[in-house]
Amino acid sequence: MHLFVNRELELRLLEELWRRNNAVMVIVYGRRRIGKTLLLKKFIEGKRGVYLLAEEVEERELMREFSERIAESLNIPVLKMNPIDSWRKLLRLLSSISRDERTIVVIDEFQYAARSIRGLLSTLQAIWDEELSKTKIMLVLCGSIVSFVEDKVLSEKAPLYGRVTSILRIEELSPLYIPAFAPQWSSEDHVRLYTVFGGVPGYLSSINYEENLWDNIKSLVLRKNAPYFDEAKKILREEVREVSRYYSILEAVANGATSFSEIINATGIPRESLYKYIQVLVEMNVLEKQLPVLGKAKPVYRIRDKFLQFWFRYNARYRTALELELEDKVLQHVRIDLDKSLVPIVWEEIVRHIVSYMAKLNIIDITPTKIGKWWHKGEEIDILVVDEITRKLIVGEAKWSKLSLSEARKIAYKLEELVDKIPFKSKEVTILVAAREIELQDKLKDENILVITLNTYRELSTRILRESSLRKHQGEMQAIQ
Numbered sequence: 001m002h003l004f005v006n007r008e009l010e011l012r013l014l015e016e017l018w019r020r021n022n023a024v025m026v027i028v029y030g031r032r033r034i035g036k037t038l039l040l041k042k043f044i045e046g047k048r049g050v051y052l053l054a055e056e057v058e059e060r061e062l063m064r065e066f067s068e069r070i071a072e073s074l075n076i077p078v079l080k081m082n083p084i085d086s087w088r089k090l091l092r093l094l095s096s097i098s099r100d101e102r103t104i105v106v107i108d109e110f111q112y113a114a115r116s117i118r119g120l121l122s123t124l125q126a127i128w129d130e131e132l133s134k135t136k137i138m139l140v141l142c143g144s145i146v147s148f149v150e151d152k153v154l155s156e157k158a159p160l161y162g163r164v165t166s167i168l169r170i171e172e173l174s175p176l177y178i179p180a181f182a183p184q185w186s187s188e189d190h191v192r193l194y195t196v197f198g199g200v201p202g203y204l205s206s207i208n209y210e211e212n213l214w215d216n217i218k219s220l221v222l223r224k225n226a227p228y229f230d231e232a233k234k235i236l237r238e239e240v241r242e243v244s245r246y247y248s249i250l251e252a253v254a255n256g257a258t259s260f261s262e263i264i265n266a267t268g269i270p271r272e273s274l275y276k277y278i279q280v281l282v283e284m285n286v287l288e289k290q291l292p293v294l295g296k297a298k299p300v301y302r303i304r305d306k307f308l309q310f311w312f313r314y315n316a317r318y319r320t321a322l323e324l325e326l327e328d329k330v331l332q333h334v335r336i337d338l339d340k341s342l343v344p345i346v347w348e349e350i351v352r353h354i355v356s357y358m359a360k361l362n363i364i365d366i367t368p369t370k371i372g373k374w375w376h377k378g379e380e381i382d383i384l385v386v387d388e389i390t391r392k393l394i395v396g397e398a399k400w401s402k403l404s405l406s407e408a409r410k411i412a413y414k415l416e417e418l419v420d421k422i423p424f425k426s427k428e429v430t431i432l433v434a435a436r437e438i439e440l441q442d443k444l445k446d447e448n449i450l451v452i453t454l455n456t457y458r459e460l461s462t463r464i465l466r467e468s469s470l471r472k473h474q475g476e477m478q479a480i481q
């Protein structure tokens with residue numbers, strides 16, 4: 001059985017659209033391996049409808065396959081004998097099968113079809129306006145290519161503009177769901193797992209959890225011809241045309257170029273075109289332009305997609321060694337370097353997720369209206385939570401180490417001194433110290449310091465999973481009654 005977590009919001013939105021009972025067109029899109037197909041297959045279960053996968057084959061052959069799917073799913077045997085042979089006929093067929101009864105039709109990997117069949121989007125527009133819009137269809141077009149969906153489907157000039165009822169971008173899973181994939185691993189390894197593979201379920205579900213993290217990294221990523229050995233190139237090749245340009249930008253950022261001018265220097269790409277490339281990478285959620293939560297500072301560019309960050313830091317940098325099948329040596333380096341370089345930054349991010357979740361559950365009394373990092377003239381705060389409604393602040397630091405009580409206190413004092421420099425008039429400030437482990441942490445709690453450790457991570461994660469399975473169970477019970 002497949003694990004299926006963290007998609008309650010998406011399912012609820014889709015259910016609402018399903019209950020409307022008039023024609024709706026929905027776009028579902030997002031990064032490769034993010035879990036679009038599984039979400040839609042789960043959603044369609046038990047409903048009158050059909051799931052169609054637009055593979056890259058010739059139109060006639062694809063339509064023959066679609067005919068079979070429709071014949072089976074909707075019980076129309078004659079379609080098997082007389083298959084349709086064009087997209088135009090398919091769309092007319094869909095409108096006739098959904099005329100009287102609510103019917104969901106999912107067309108997955110729609111971008112392949114839209115790319116290879118000239119005029120498909122305009123045909124869809126015409127038939128939508130004439131027929132489909134008057135039926136009870138819920139038409140879901142699903143695609144993995146973010147830039148394609150944003151330019152060709154959602155832009156004002158695109159044929160489907162104004163027809164789409166709802167757009168759902170599928171995002172990574174929250175780090176709080178990571179332990180569910182590897183219940184037998186340590187919390188340290190959950191953080192490392194998230195550091196390497198991010199919240200991308202496609203990666204997380206291809207891991208062999210009987211083995212340890214490092215062996216998985218080796219056999220999935222570092223070994224020559226491993227499944228994800230060329231992953232960054234594959235992802236870029238699908239999304240963009242000038243792959244080498246984008247590649248060199250990501251390589252530069254991974255090697256420490258964090259400002260616009262540093263990226264120009266490292267890549268030699270002219271300013272104007274770099275601006276455009278960066279915009280595309282930001283849209284894809286691959287690159288992130290970080291700004292301080294409050295006040296102004298120069299933006300810092302970072303690779304946001306964790307797997308790509310890992311890939312460019314190790315796989316691209318040590319390519320020659322990996323081609324020579326020296327992955328064991330590279331792995332030895334990764335084992336030491338990962339905890340020093342990438343894990344501390346990702347741990348900060350996890351702590352921000354934990355704080356948000358604690359606020360959501362009312363474990364802490366704050367309404368975060370802004371949350372992120374803050375820096376100004378050499379001073380830095382890892383976690384700054386701002387509540388502009390009741391004017392509260394949480395000011396925190398996250399360490400990827402084990403702290404003694406006195407070390408933790410020292411961090412807390414330092415943070416207290418920084419509070420005055422934050423450009424925000426607050427009524428109440430909470431100091432947060434986060435670390436892997438903190439000795440005698442109850443003493444800090446007595447001093448009203450908020451403490452987050454790997455234990456907090458484990459406990460919240462257990463709670464979130466228990467509650468969502470409870471809700472699911474209740475939902476199922478209601479459905480039966």
Ligand SMILES: Nc1ncnc2c1ncn2[C@@H]1O[C@H](COP(=O)(O)OP(=O)(O)OP(=O)(O)O)[C@@H](O)[C@H]1O
Nearest residue numbers: 003004005032033034035036037038144201202205
């Ligand atoms: N919510 C989830 N919880 C746990 N595992 C998931 C979840 N969503 C997807 N997966 C797993 O991740 C893998 C990839 O999911 P899926 O095929 O749905 O991704 P996709 O976005 O359709 O990818 P592609 O763009 O490559 O078609 C599958 O093995 C699936 O079982």
Ligand SMILES: [Mg+2]
Nearest residue numbers: 036037038108
């Ligand atoms: Mg898919």
